[in-house]
Amino acid sequence: MKLSARNQLKGTITSIKVGTVNSIVTLGIGGGNIVTSTISNNAVEELGLKIGMEAYAIIKATSVMIGIDDD
Numbered sequence: 001m002k003l004s005a006r007n008q009l010k011g012t013i014t015s016i017k018v019g020t021v022n023s024i025v026t027l028g029i030g031g032g033n034i035v036t037s038t039i040s041n042n043a044v045e046e047l048g049l050k051i052g053m054e055a056y057a058i059i060k061a062t063s064v065m066i067g068i069d070d071d
Contacts, residue, residue: 007059009035013051016044025049027057 011029023044027035035057049055 001056003058005058005060007061009057009059010054011035011057013049013053013055016049016051018044025055027055029057 009027009029011027011034013025014028014034015024015026017024018041021041022038023041025037025039025044027037029035037057047055
């Protein structure tokens with residue numbers, strides 16, 4: 001798989017919560033860190049996603065925001 005997106009995080013699917021239209025897929029990327037993604041139920045089915053399989057979180061963003069706690 002070759003993509004132009006540079007933010008590709010390899011991990012293992014730890015959960016898939018299926019909703020009416022979309023599913024929330026959780027990917028463990030190591031060190032206790034997780035990434036979650038909301039994708040269509042059709043995408044879950046077409047990709048054959050299952051808990052325990054390896055997958056990539058591919059992040060393509062046009063902006064990154066920074067926040068701080070109020071003092």
